[in-house]
Amino acid sequence: MNATPARNDVQLGMPRLPAPDYPADVRARLEADAKEVIARYPGSRSALLPLLHLVQAEEGHITRTGIRFCAEMLDLTTAEVTAVSTFYSMYRRTPSGDYQVGVCTNTLCAVMGGDAIFEDLKHHLGIGNGETTEDGAITLEHIECNAACDFAPVVMVNWEFFDNQTPRSARQLVDDLRAGRTVEPTRGAPLCTFKETARMLAGFPDRRPGAVEATGGAGPASLIGLRLAKGEVAPGHADHVVSPRTTADGPPDEAGPSPAASPDGGVPPRRDDAAGPADEEGK
Amino acid sequence: MTVAAEFGGPSRPQAGGANSPEKVLAPVLSAFWDEPESWTLQTYLRHEGYEGMRKALAMAPDDVIAYVKDSGLRGRGGAGFPTGMKWQFIPQGDGKPHYLVVNADESEPGTCKDIPLLFANPHSLIEGIVIACHAIRSHHAFIYLRGEVVPVLRRLHEAVREAYAAGFLGKDILGSGLDLDVIVHAGAGAYICGEETALLDSLEGRRGQPRLRPPFPAVAGLYACPTVVNNVESIASVPAILNKGKDWFRSMGSEKSPGFTLYSLSGHVANPGQYEAPLGVTLRQLLDISGGMRPGHRLKFWTPGGSSTPMFTEEHLDVPLDYEGVGAAGSMLGTKALQCFDETTCVVRAVTRWTEFYAHESCGKCTPCREGTYWLVQLLRDIEAGKGRMDDLDKIDDIADNINGKSFCALGDGAASPIFSSLKYFREEYEQHITGKGCPFDPAKSTLWAGTDAHLGVNA
Numbered sequence: 001m002n003a004t005p006a007r008n009d010v011q012l013g014m015p016r017l018p019a020p021d022y023p024a025d026v027r028a029r030l031e032a033d034a035k036e037v038i039a040r041y042p043g044s045r046s047a048l049l050p051l052l053h054l055v056q057a058e059e060g061h062i063t064r065t066g067i068r069f070c071a072e073m074l075d076l077t078t079a080e081v082t083a084v085s086t087f088y089s090m091y092r093r094t095p096s097g098d099y100q101v102g103v104c105t106n107t108l109c110a111v112m113g114g115d116a117i118f119e120d121l122k123h124h125l126g127i128g129n130g131e132t133t134e135d136g137a138i139t140l141e142h143i144e145c146n147a148a149c150d151f152a153p154v155v156m157v158n159w160e161f162f163d164n165q166t167p168r169s170a171r172q173l174v175d176d177l178r179a180g181r182t183v184e185p186t187r188g189a190p191l192c193t194f195k196e197t198a199r200m201l202a203g204f205p206d207r208r209p210g211a212v213e214a215t216g217g218a219g220p221a222s223l224i225g226l227r228l229a230k231g232e233v234a235p236g237h238a239d240h241v242v243s244p245r246t247t248a249d250g251p252p253d254e255a256g257p258s259p260a261a262s263p264d265g266g267v268p269p270r271r272d273d274a275a276g277p278a279d280e281e282g283k
Numbered sequence: 284m285t286v287a288a289e290f291g292g293p294s295r296p297q298a299g300g301a302n303s304p305e306k307v308l309a310p311v312l313s314a315f316w317d318e319p320e321s322w323t324l325q326t327y328l329r330h331e332g333y334e335g336m337r338k339a340l341a342m343a344p345d346d347v348i349a350y351v352k353d354s355g356l357r358g359r360g361g362a363g364f365p366t367g368m369k370w371q372f373i374p375q376g377d378g379k380p381h382y383l384v385v386n387a388d389e390s391e392p393g394t395c396k397d398i399p400l401l402f403a404n405p406h407s408l409i410e411g412i413v414i415a416c417h418a419i420r421s422h423h424a425f426i427y428l429r430g431e432v433v434p435v436l437r438r439l440h441e442a443v444r445e446a447y448a449a450g451f452l453g454k455d456i457l458g459s460g461l462d463l464d465v466i467v468h469a470g471a472g473a474y475i476c477g478e479e480t481a482l483l484d485s486l487e488g489r490r491g492q493p494r495l496r497p498p499f500p501a502v503a504g505l506y507a508c509p510t511v512v513n514n515v516e517s518i519a520s521v522p523a524i525l526n527k528g529k530d531w532f533r534s535m536g537s538e539k540s541p542g543f544t545l546y547s548l549s550g551h552v553a554n555p556g557q558y559e560a561p562l563g564v565t566l567r568q569l570l571d572i573s574g575g576m577r578p579g580h581r582l583k584f585w586t587p588g589g590s591s592t593p594m595f596t597e598e599h600l601d602v603p604l605d606y607e608g609v610g611a612a613g614s615m616l617g618t619k620a621l622q623c624f625d626e627t628t629c630v631v632r633a634v635t636r637w638t639e640f641y642a643h644e645s646c647g648k649c650t651p652c653r654e655g656t657y658w659l660v661q662l663l664r665d666i667e668a669g670k671g672r673m674d675d676l677d678k679i680d681d682i683a684d685n686i687n688g689k690s691f692c693a694l695g696d697g698a699a700s701p702i703f704s705s706l707k708y709f710r711e712e713y714e715q716h717i718t719g720k721g722c723p724f725d726p727a728k729s730t731l732w733a734g735t736d737a738h739l740g741v742n743a
Contacts, residue, residue: 048488
């Protein structure tokens, strides 16, 4: 399921020459970083995933040069490194945009509107799953469950949370990104580029002032239970119907607050292609 | 569609009543998430942070293990294995390094508890790690965080830095003689790495594929050394147990499922979110205090603990949500991810999408799972699109049966669960897709913004 056939680079006959190395100054800088990462682990090979994030931070995707670098640093073959890099979906195999826009289309988000958002964005940007806009700003992808179901539908940009999205808000989001306007997630720090994000994933903390503090302690949905337990009513909520009953006896229903979801709408496109976001294969 | 008569009146829970939020809920881990800087060490210390660690470090390691075992804490990652017993399995005096690996690869569809917990209160995990490492005599702990949650990665980096600076990590912690290093390790996108042995392979820099067991990680885990793999919430629950006592912990929940836990309500409910409560609360109670389903709609099906746990329906609203209660009703407590879908949702669409997920995430090691999930997707897509045949229903049931229990890990079992349970409760709906040659549902009605007129005029 994980193998994706190589595209146009099938070669017969002579094996390919080894990948070129990084320029000397880049190599020296990356080597220093790599050694710092490797030193954290009791076994050096454990540093492979972080090192792949590191070379992705350099070039925006995993290149043959990056694979060669990881192999040399860890005393592995390039085949071993390639086998690992192709297993994980966060490693890109082709050049792509500064902003990775991922729309969750796993069941819950899909049903809550993720399918409509994804279809709408494909149409709005004129690109398909995994493709990049011509200006190199945005790579659009559908993603799997990102552990934010209580904020559905969820869109991730460079792996920061954009909660409770609608087609309209998602369109605004990508328009802002393409126009170079500042975009702030609902949970997470002001956006940096995909390469800068990859460096954090390699294990180098975000040093930007205010990045850790950004958007506060917890999102509103995370706090609802706590607020109710404290006798508060969740903000902006009004009374309304309660859950259905299946038994005739038992205590009378009690109602709590309800959300004023303030949806801003946007027309969900028809789902004319039932397969939708799932027709692409592989990771 | 709506069945207004089925819904109660617009009453409000009585303060102090048996079903009031104050009685039903029990915030412990989430108790101060609403503070302005809840994630900082300073805030954590104001709320008795690292007190449990002080108590644990004053105890002998074996006594800590016995204490956690006596508390009855069970794993919060899905399987519910007693945490103290897992620690006890680590051989002592074997001369090998021991490791603690925290599974923060939260990826099970519907599951969304560890990520908000780590975002709002990462120090509860760090403190739990120190206690656990003292107990199992480990000097190295790893937090394997899924890579796709950078805001949480940021907070974990910061929490670990703060803990080192305060002397809660590093050499000779608080003069106890315990040396401990904690490494935050970001994954790279693979659901299978939430399976503990696949996680270990991934942490060793390999493709994340499950290992054959035995040997279990307690004997041969990371680098073939004794290793405890625990879920985030399990470890984060330990400090409160040490600080407030096992009897306090046992005062919540039941004999076999004691304590508090995070329930994650999502989907077509009025107020999706995190609800921390004693184990054994029912979905009806949670819906009652939280405003029920979204206005004018009723519950159709729900999962008790993520997509891998067989689905429930309205008839299960009163099932106690603890390990025994959910098990007796034919499902699993799992991760307490209560995904609620109302009558506008097509169950065939839901199951098809989950199945596509399992097919995508199958690591490919075991044939039944790799091939079975692929063929399930083909058949389900046809059924959803109205191109299925009646005997396809027996066929998907048969394929699911050929996956279930026949692979190295539980991913295949998880893929079979929605098939079995949806056929059990909603076979008629599958048949409708076949006889009606299409899906009778309108997906627009299920969306967050359904029923509002805000969308009018924007269909440019």
